[in-house]
Amino acid sequence: xxxxxxxxxxxxxxxxxxxxxDEKLLNYITRHGHGCWxxxxxxxxxxxxxKSCRLRWINYLRPDLKRGAFSQDExxxxxxxxxxxxxxxxxxxxxxxxxxxxEIKNFWNSCLKKKLRRKGIDPTTHKPLITSELQSLNVIDxxxxxxxxxxxxxxxxxxxxxxxxxxxxxGPWWFPATTTTTNxxxxxxxxxxxxxxxxxxxxxxxxxxxxxxxSPTPMTTNFNPAPNNWEQLNYCNTVPSQTNSIYSAxxxxxxxxxxxxxxxxxITPLVLDHHQDTKSWASEILHYTxxxxxxxxxxxxxxxxxxxxxxxxxxSSSSSPxxxxxxxxxxxxxxxYGKNLQKLNSMVFDQSL
DNA sequence: AAATGCGCCAACCGCAATGGA
DNA sequence: GTCCATTGCGGTTGGCGCATT
Numbered sequence: 001x002x003x004x005x006x007x008x009x010x011x012x013x014x015x016x017x018x019x020x021x022d023e024k025l026l027n028y029i030t031r032h033g034h035g036c037w038x039x040x041x042x043x044x045x046x047x048x049x050x051k052s053c054r055l056r057w058i059n060y061l062r063p064d065l066k067r068g069a070f071s072q073d074e075x076x077x078x079x080x081x082x083x084x085x086x087x088x089x090x091x092x093x094x095x096x097x098x099x100x101x102x103e104i105k106n107f108w109n110s111c112l113k114k115k116l117r118r119k120g121i122d123p124t125t126h127k128p129l130i131t132s133e134l135q136s137l138n139v140i141d142x143x144x145x146x147x148x149x150x151x152x153x154x155x156x157x158x159x160x161x162x163x164x165x166x167x168x169x170x171g172p173w174w175f176p177a178t179t180t181t182t183n184x185x186x187x188x189x190x191x192x193x194x195x196x197x198x199x200x201x202x203x204x205x206x207x208x209x210x211x212x213x214x215s216p217t218p219m220t221t222n223f224n225p226a227p228n229n230w231e232q233l234n235y236c237n238t239v240p241s242q243t244n245s246i247y248s249a250x251x252x253x254x255x256x257x258x259x260x261x262x263x264x265x266x267i268t269p270l271v272l273d274h275h276q277d278t279k280s281w282a283s284e285i286l287h288y289t290x291x292x293x294x295x296x297x298x299x300x301x302x303x304x305x306x307x308x309x310x311x312x313x314x315x316s317s318s319s320s321p322x323x324x325x326x327x328x329x330x331x332x333x334x335x336x337y338g339k340n341l342q343k344l345n346s347m348v349f350d351q352s353l
Numbered sequence: 354a355a356a357t358g359c360g361c362c363a364a365c366c367g368c369a370a371t372g373g374a
Numbered sequence: 375g376t377c378c379a380t381t382g383c384g385g386t387t388g389g390c391g392c393a394t395t
Contacts, residue, residue: 016363016389038380054381055364090383105384106362 013047017056021046025053026061059100066098070107078104079112083126 013021028044034057037050046053070078074096081092089101089108096104113123122129 014365036380050380051366052364059363087384101383102363109385110361 012049012052014052017060021048022056022061025056029057029061059102064098065100070099074099075112078108079116079126082108082112082123 017025024044024046025040028040032043034040034054037054040046040050040053041048044053048056077096078092081095085091087105089105093099093101093104116123116126117129120129121127
């Protein structure tokens, strides 16, 4: 292997191509074809390496290039292909005549990624962001709870608590910092960077996408209602887990609540009609926390009540989306990373005056 | 008007794969 | 089988232009 021989040559031009250079290269290849790229610059009278000439031809001078903005169809196709092929840009480019791999890659990195994130979709997995993040959190949790370090802290009963004790890692970027809840375990999460989107960013984006709808509809096509379509029922507010923190369930203190819920025959009347749904939800949490198994359903069951609560409210409210997001975060006693926090808190405060 | 920040995108870089001697 | 020139690919960089402060 080793470096291309042209890389050792001196006095070769780099950087942007001048119109004169373009003309020389275009004229040469039009008349003779490119043949061996390493000999092209010499024959065309260019002070460039063959690699640079090849790139310029493929990405800019080729006559069959389409140019211009990507159409909606092209955009959809790229997303579809990326979901199937990943970052295999050259393969994706073969399905889009007149487009280069570089062009598609740039379009993806500068535009499509953000677009998907705004829609609440993870651009890497093409799944809803919250589900993806839960999966990665699940992996972390599995690693932590299976480590020798964790097992050695025998004085702590709850496996999740053990994880927290030995971990100095920051939490996932979306995990909310809680300052008013009793969930002490979450303290390890609070030192993360603020360079990634906050929970509120996601919620605001979800609100934006939902603001045109007059009645609740599934948040995304991949986000299946579970369990038992319960989010269409207005008992979201009675699910006990959500009082303190949206995601705190993951760290163990939902165990007690779920356990109580399973045995409690005095659930509020609104919930009573759907007792089986609640039991189902609670059993998933028990399954997860008690057996420390990776139950994706269990995780979603924990998070969905809060999403649905938020969703229900936003769909039936005439308030502005940002205020709805702020209200949700405030009600959940959730703090988020980044500069949005103060803004959100003040919005809620102003509203309550 | 100047400084700063930010997004876009052309081009570069390094590595892997390929093919011929 | 080995070496080496060449090609192809994907990640990254840096400069330009526009927007904001």
